[in-house]
Amino acid sequence: MTEEEAFEFVKHTLKDERITPYRKDEIEIVHSVEDCINCGLCINHCPVVAAIGVDRFTGPRSIAVELSRSPPEFWSTADKVYLCTGCGTCREVCPKNVNIPEVVNLVRARIFKHRPDLVPKGLHVVREIITKYNLAFEPWEDPEEKVESRDVRLERLGIPYIEDIIKTGAEVLFYPGCQAEELAQEVREAAKVVLSYFDVDFTLIDEMSCCGLPSELMGDDETSRKLSALLKGKVEALGIKKVVTTCAGCTSMLSKISQRDNWDIPIYHMVEYLVEEVGLVQISEALGSTSEFSDVTVTVHDPCHLIRHTSRRTMEDAIEILKAISGVKIVISEAEDSCCGGGGLVAYHSKDVANAVVQENLVAINKTGADRILAPCPLCTAQIEANLFRSGSSVEVDDLMVFIAKRLPKK
Amino acid sequence: MNTTPDVLVIGGGMAGIVAGTIAAENGLEALVMRTGQSATAYSSGAIDIIGYPPEGLALKEYFPEIELPFKTPIDGLRAILSLYPFHPYGIIGLKAEDNESIEYVIAHVSESISWLKERLAGSCAALVGDLDRNIFPITALGTTKPTCLLQETMWSDTLKAHPDNVLIFAGFSGHSEFDAQSAMRAYLESQLRTGEFPHKIGHCEVEISPFGKPYNISSIELARHFDHEGSVDHLTSALKAHVDKLGATHVAVPPVLGIEQASQNQAQIQKELGVEVFELISLPPSVPGFRLQRAMDRVFKKAGGTLLIGHQAKSATIKNDMVESVVAQSPRREVTISPKTIILAPGKFIGGGLEADETGIRETVFNLMPVTSSLYSAEDVRPANHTNVYSLSPDGHALFAAGLAVDMDFRPIDADGIEHARNLYCAGSILAKYNYSMEKSGLGVALNTGFAAGRNAVKMVREAS
Numbered sequence: 001m002t003e004e005e006a007f008e009f010v011k012h013t014l015k016d017e018r019i020t021p022y023r024k025d026e027i028e029i030v031h032s033v034e035d036c037i038n039c040g041l042c043i044n045h046c047p048v049v050a051a052i053g054v055d056r057f058t059g060p061r062s063i064a065v066e067l068s069r070s071p072p073e074f075w076s077t078a079d080k081v082y083l084c085t086g087c088g089t090c091r092e093v094c095p096k097n098v099n100i101p102e103v104v105n106l107v108r109a110r111i112f113k114h115r116p117d118l119v120p121k122g123l124h125v126v127r128e129i130i131t132k133y134n135l136a137f138e139p140w141e142d143p144e145e146k147v148e149s150r151d152v153r154l155e156r157l158g159i160p161y162i163e164d165i166i167k168t169g170a171e172v173l174f175y176p177g178c179q180a181e182e183l184a185q186e187v188r189e190a191a192k193v194v195l196s197y198f199d200v201d202f203t204l205i206d207e208m209s210c211c212g213l214p215s216e217l218m219g220d221d222e223t224s225r226k227l228s229a230l231l232k233g234k235v236e237a238l239g240i241k242k243v244v245t246t247c248a249g250c251t252s253m254l255s256k257i258s259q260r261d262n263w264d265i266p267i268y269h270m271v272e273y274l275v276e277e278v279g280l281v282q283i284s285e286a287l288g289s290t291s292e293f294s295d296v297t298v299t300v301h302d303p304c305h306l307i308r309h310t311s312r313r314t315m316e317d318a319i320e321i322l323k324a325i326s327g328v329k330i331v332i333s334e335a336e337d338s339c340c341g342g343g344g345l346v347a348y349h350s351k352d353v354a355n356a357v358v359q360e361n362l363v364a365i366n367k368t369g370a371d372r373i374l375a376p377c378p379l380c381t382a383q384i385e386a387n388l389f390r391s392g393s394s395v396e397v398d399d400l401m402v403f404i405a406k407r408l409p410k411k
Numbered sequence: 412m413n414t415t416p417d418v419l420v421i422g423g424g425m426a427g428i429v430a431g432t433i434a435a436e437n438g439l440e441a442l443v444m445r446t447g448q449s450a451t452a453y454s455s456g457a458i459d460i461i462g463y464p465p466e467g468l469a470l471k472e473y474f475p476e477i478e479l480p481f482k483t484p485i486d487g488l489r490a491i492l493s494l495y496p497f498h499p500y501g502i503i504g505l506k507a508e509d510n511e512s513i514e515y516v517i518a519h520v521s522e523s524i525s526w527l528k529e530r531l532a533g534s535c536a537a538l539v540g541d542l543d544r545n546i547f548p549i550t551a552l553g554t555t556k557p558t559c560l561l562q563e564t565m566w567s568d569t570l571k572a573h574p575d576n577v578l579i580f581a582g583f584s585g586h587s588e589f590d591a592q593s594a595m596r597a598y599l600e601s602q603l604r605t606g607e608f609p610h611k612i613g614h615c616e617v618e619i620s621p622f623g624k625p626y627n628i629s630s631i632e633l634a635r636h637f638d639h640e641g642s643v644d645h646l647t648s649a650l651k652a653h654v655d656k657l658g659a660t661h662v663a664v665p666p667v668l669g670i671e672q673a674s675q676n677q678a679q680i681q682k683e684l685g686v687e688v689f690e691l692i693s694l695p696p697s698v699p700g701f702r703l704q705r706a707m708d709r710v711f712k713k714a715g716g717t718l719l720i721g722h723q724a725k726s727a728t729i730k731n732d733m734v735e736s737v738v739a740q741s742p743r744r745e746v747t748i749s750p751k752t753i754i755l756a757p758g759k760f761i762g763g764g765l766e767a768d769e770t771g772i773r774e775t776v777f778n779l780m781p782v783t784s785s786l787y788s789a790e791d792v793r794p795a796n797h798t799n800v801y802s803l804s805p806d807g808h809a810l811f812a813a814g815l816a817v818d819m820d821f822r823p824i825d826a827d828g829i830e831h832a833r834n835l836y837c838a839g840s841i842l843a844k845y846n847y848s849m850e851k852s853g854l855g856v857a858l859n860t861g862f863a864a865g866r867n868a869v870k871m872v873r874e875a876s
Contacts, residue, residue, distance in 0.1 A: 037761075041448055041696045044631045053622035054629045088742070092721050093447035095761050255743040311741035312721045 018075075018114035025260055026106055033103060035096035036065050042090035042100065047339040048083060048346075051356035057083045060090030060100045063107070074107050075115035081107050082120050083353055085346050086217060087339035088308030101309075104344075105216055112219030120349030123218040131223055134209040134230065136178035146185075153186040159405050162192045170203035172273075173240040175254070177247030177378070181208045184378040190405035191246045191270055197286065197408050198278045202244070205234055213253040217345045228257040235265065242266050244273045246401050248303030248377035249343075252310045269306060270401055271376050275317040284324035290407050295327040299370035300400075301361065301384060302337040303377035318376055318400060325407055333373075335364035340375075342383030358387045366393055376400040416442040416717070417872045418865075419737060419750035421724045421776060422764065424449030425458075425854050426839025426861035427756035428707040429523075432530070433865030435714035439872055442748065443711060444719045444739055448704060450761045450840065454854060455550075455692045456536065456565070456666070456699025458527070460520060461487030462545060462557035462851030465495060465784075465812060465844075467805055480557040480851070483544050488517055497786065497816075497844045499856045503863055505819035517542070520855070523862040524560065535671050536699070536706035539563045551589050551665055551693040553580075553597025557851055562699050564673045567689045570661050576609040579659045580691075581650060583633060584618045585626035588693065589665035591616060613657045617649035633667035634698045643668075643676040647683050654684050666690035666699045673702070722746065724757070724776045734832045737776070751875060752868040755823070755837040756861060759814060764841040767794040772813055774841070779823045779831055782843045784812035788826060807849035814843035821864040834871060838864040 001009070007021075014021065022030055042060035043049055049059045058066075058080050081104055090100040112119050129138050140146035154161055174195060176188035195202045209231055215224035235243065243258075243265055245251055251269040258267055268276070274283060300322070306314040315337075322328050341347065341357030361384060365373050373388075375381045378399055385397035398406075418434040420427045423445030434441035462480045464470045464487075471477060481487035491498050492513045503519050504512030521542050528538050540546055540560040547555040548565055570576060580598070582591030591614040599612045618625045621636035637643050650662060668676045668690055680688045690699070708718060722739040729735065736749040755776065757764030765781055766773050772781045772789040781789040783797060797810040815823040815837055822830040823837050838860040840847060847853035 039453060039696055041453060043629060044696055044698075044701055045448070049629070049631070050635055053624075053627075053632050055622060055624055055627040059629075091447075091742075093452075095446075095448070095450075095763065097446070097723075252743060259743075308721060309742050311744035311746070312719060313741065313744065313746060316719075 020110050020113055022106070029099045029102040029106060032097060032099045033064050036061070036098050037096060038065060039095070041093050041095070045089050045093045047087060047089060047341070047357050047360070048085055048353065051341070051359065052083075052353055057353075060084075064098050064100045064103055074110045075118050077107060078111050078115070078118040081111070082123075083346060083350060084344050085304075085339050085341055085354070085357060086344035087304040089304075089339065092308050105219070108217070108219030109221040110219070112221070119219060122349035123345060126214060126345065126348055127218060127220055127223070130210060130215055130220075130227075134227060135182060136210050136214045137182040139182060150185040150189065154189055157186055157402060157406055159186065159190055159193055159402070160410065161189060162196055164192075164204050165202065166206050167203045168237070169239045170201050171241050172200055172202040173235060173238055173243045174202045174204055175211075175243055175245045175250060176204075176208070177245055177250040178208070178210050178214075179378040179382070180246055184382065184399065186402050187246050187378045187399045190399070190401040191244075193405040193408060194270070194274070194401060195244070197411060198274075198282060200278070203238060203240065205238070207234075209234065211250045211253040212257065213249045214345060216253070228261060232257075232261055232263060235263065240265070242268060242273075244268045244270055246270045246376070246378070246399070248305035248310075249379060251314075252305040255310060269310070269314055269376065271317040271321060272314055275320055280320055280324055283321055286409065287325040287404070287407055289326055290409060291326070293327055293407060295329065296372055297329045297331055297370045298322065298372045298374050298403075299331050299333045299365060299368045300336060301333070301340060301373055301375040301380050303375055303380045304339050304343055306376065307337055314376075321404065322374070325404070331368045331370050333361070333364040333368045333370075335361045338364075340380045340383045342379045347383070354383070355387060358383060362387055362391055362393065365395055370395060372396045372398060372403075374398050374400045374403050413747050413749060414442065415749045416440045417751050418442070418754065418868050419444065419748050419752070420754045420756060421445075421737070422449065422755070422757035422762060422839065423708070423718065423720075424451035424704075424756065424758055424762060424839060425707065425857035426864075427754065428711045429527070429858055429861030430754045430756060430838055430865035430868070431716045432711045432714045433862060434869055435711065435716035437869045439869060441716040442719060442750070443716060444722050444724065444748070446723045446763065447720065450758045451707070451854065451857070452700050452704035453695040453697070453761070454700040454703070455695065455697050456562055456703045457548065457556075457558040457692055458538065458560035458854040458858065459557070459851040460484035460524075460542065460559040460855035461491060461500070463849060464490060465498070465807075465846045465850055467807055467849045469806060481545060484520070484542050484559045484855070485517055487545075488520060489513055492516055495844065499842045499845050499860050502817060502819060502821065503859060519863070520859055523859050526862070527858060528560070530710045531706055534706035534709065535673065536703040537563050537674065539566050548692050549598060549663060551594060551691045553594035554601065556692065559855060562673075562690075562702065564668055564677045565666060565690045565692065565699065567661055567687045569687060571608050573660075574608050574610070576661060577611040577613070577657055577659045578609045578661045578663060579653055579657055580612070580614040580663050581653065582614070582616050582665065583628060583667075584616050585624070586628045586630070586633065586665070588630050589691075594663075594691070609661070613653075613659065615650075615653035617646065617653070619646060619649070630665065630667050630693070630698050631701070634670050634673075637667065637669040637676050638672045643672075643679055647680050650680065651684055654686055660686055662686055662688045663691050664688065666693050666697055670698065670702055670705070723763075727777050729777070729832050732833050734777075734835050751872050752834040752836065754864050754868055755835065755841060756839040756864070757841060759811070759840040762840065765814065767810075769793055769795070774815065777823075777831065777835070779815055780825055781813055782816045784809040784844065784846070786816060786843070789813045807846050809846075811848055812844055812846040814841050816843050820867045821860060836864040836868055
């Protein structure tokens with residue numbers, strides 16, 4: 001009996017046995033587990049272990065070597081794997097490149113499929129929103145209120161409003177991501193201001209739809225793939241040449257799906273686009289001599305989805321941009337690259353865990369003495385802002401794009 | 412995206428960071444690139460210079476008068492240089508006249524040790540020890556091992572000084588990585604055999620619950636816990652009862668006294684209890700290894716170097732005997748680096764500098780020719796043929812001495828003895844002809860070859876400009 005015949009023979013009972021075979025693009029991830037040498041270095045570096053201990057969260061190693069080898073009883077691991085914030089630290093420190101964050105997604109996908117009752121309740125709420133609206137957040141009931149909220153934010157920040165442009169054949173698609181579309185609207189507007197200032201030929205998307213990362217993180221693989229197919233169709237219809245986003249999660253997810261699903265379109269985070277395509281010369285011409293702002297000391301937070309899921313060079317780009325802005329002094333926080341706890345959808349069901357993870361960042365941020373912390377990701381920004389505020393810190397928080405847009409001379 | 416540093420170091424363990432720091436301190440633009448952590452981060456944190464010859468105790472068959480382990484690293488270096496000229500320490504000596512090479516190497520090692528101690532002073536991995544003697548710290552298994560430099564929280568100079576000393580091994584409830592009782596038994600047995608002090612040894616277990624539960628606790632949790640202000644008070648009072656009861660003069664704990672605060676915590680416990688407290692050496696991945704890597708990274712950054720983590724060198728272009736560029740990959744991006752010189756310090760099998768399977772051993776970036784411990788090409792050898800039957804064999808495994816052969820400037824050479832590229836140097840455990848696990852020389856060779864390769868790269872950049 002060949003392998004194919006064997007599969008044909010058993011495939012009808014797979015569902016009863018609660019087994020989902022691995023897809024072709026998952027096989028490499030599964031094989032990477034075979035390289036694990038059980039050293040445990042990942043446990044030493046895992047921010048969730050650091051925040052809540054190995055008794056509550058078993059740590060990356062056991063997810064890779066024990067939990068991943070327990071099909072069909074993946075469900076027995078649900079109380080652990082849903083606590084991973086997906087920061088990617090384990091994969092980065094792993095000497096054998098075991099792809100643990102993706103293993104987490106594989107295990108979650110199987111729990112979600114066969115034992116949805118064990119998926120944290122908070123995630124089902126998100127799932128309902130996503131399947132209903134193709135967005136990770138519930139859209140505003142009243143569109144006028146949305147506009148009002150946007151205008152209030154822009155006025156407070158002193159950022160001008162630019163009309164949305166939607167057209168085919170533009171050079172760049174600016175993809176704001178769900179968070180900037182619905183909640184942090186100032187980030188979406190800031191990016192438009194920056195792109196217009198540098199005369200980038202860009203368009204927005206007609207009807208915003210999610211990149212699929214939240215669905216993937218909760219284990220809803222089917223919806224995730226549906227959303228990425230939907231987005232691919234929209235991107236192709238627009239006939240653009242590049243995609244630029246301001247969201248760290250979207251950057252890594254779009255980079256992943258564009259490769260997996262053969263988009264043939266390069267994906268940039270805005271900081272990469274500014275440094276690589278606009279150029280530091282233009283940026284310093286625009287921002288190097290603005291005198292209307294008082295000097296400010298800033299520190300930065302490195303979003304996991306940029307540094308560990310995309311490339312650490314992205315934050316070097318961010319720092320280069322900040323260096324080009326006059327009156328900005330940069331101090332580096334000891335925990336600049338430590339997960340803020342906002343990832344992996346953990347905050348939706350175990351807020352105490354997410355907020356325990358961010359404590360290390362808060363201590364380090366306060367220690368820098370900076371006036372302001374900047375992050376090129378609306379999710380990190382929100383998580384850090386909420387927790388800094390709660391702790392009574394006077395450090396202010398900005399998305400990096402908002403900080404730049406505020407300081408651009410008005411055209 | 413391109414970048415053009417003066418020196419690109421591939422690998423950021425001890426060898427790579429030292430080489431990069433030497434370049435940065437000499438005013439060059441140094442870029443150290445590594446995937447995540449290094450084998451240094453796994454290590455016990457002890458910096459061994461040389462404890463045994465590559466064959467281990469087997470050398471005694473030929474030289475019965477030799478004292479093993481070496482009493483001092485200097486004795487060890489003299490033996491190595493006389494018997495194993497192609498050992499990395501021997502390569503350092505090739506720069507000197509024949510009759511001066513031993514003194515040259517000793518001076519080199521001495522200088523690198525002073526350099527390192529100076530850089531790490533006041534850090535979370537501050538060092539004690541010097542070249543005049545090998546010290547024998549106690550491990551978490553109750554055994555001892557020879558080393559040269561140790562983190563200051565891990566050593567007590569007075570333990571063996573007095574016959575009335577009383578040592579307690581203190582463990583933590585629910586911390587499965589250390590068992591105080593079995594460590595005590597093993598240590599006591601060796602003390603009785605050698606007749607050394609102390610002879611009075613006890614053990615105890617204290618309860619520390621970083622997350623409210625006294626079970627399922629890992630070393631890193633304890634270390635992080637003790638970094639929090641005031642958290643060591645509980646340990647002090649818990650230890651006090653046991654110290655008083657046994658009249659202890661010394662307390663040995665697993666290496667978890669803190670990541671940043673270990674030294675302060677040690678001082679505080681010592682002050683309040685009037686005893687000496689020190690950390691044991693533990694199995695990898697240890698907290699002291701974590702501290703060492705962290706402190707080394709800071710040394711490099713302070714010198715002005717750039718550390719690029721999360722990138723793995725994939726391939727390189729060589730033209731006219733010079734490496735032109737190296738392509739490195741991050742999870743979703745690629746970067747091309749065109750440096751003036753390159754130092755290859757990616758480690759061996761754990762670090763990923765060498766890969767081995769049943770068809771042979773390969774160097775992963777430049778496809779250089781690795782050699783066996785006998786300096787034959789290792790490209791087609793079966794690794795299994797270079798290991799012993801027993802995993803913990805007293806003869807070690809020749810496989811660990813496989814690696815790259817180099818010229819006197821630490822440039823890797825091909826089968827004809829010609830360097831692959833004029834601007835390519837290498838350092839650390841990717842070098843052939845030394846067996847760190849047998850010799851107890853791992854971080855010492857990394858330090859010294861990193862030091863030497865770094866200086867050679869600086870010299871080349873200066874001469875070219």
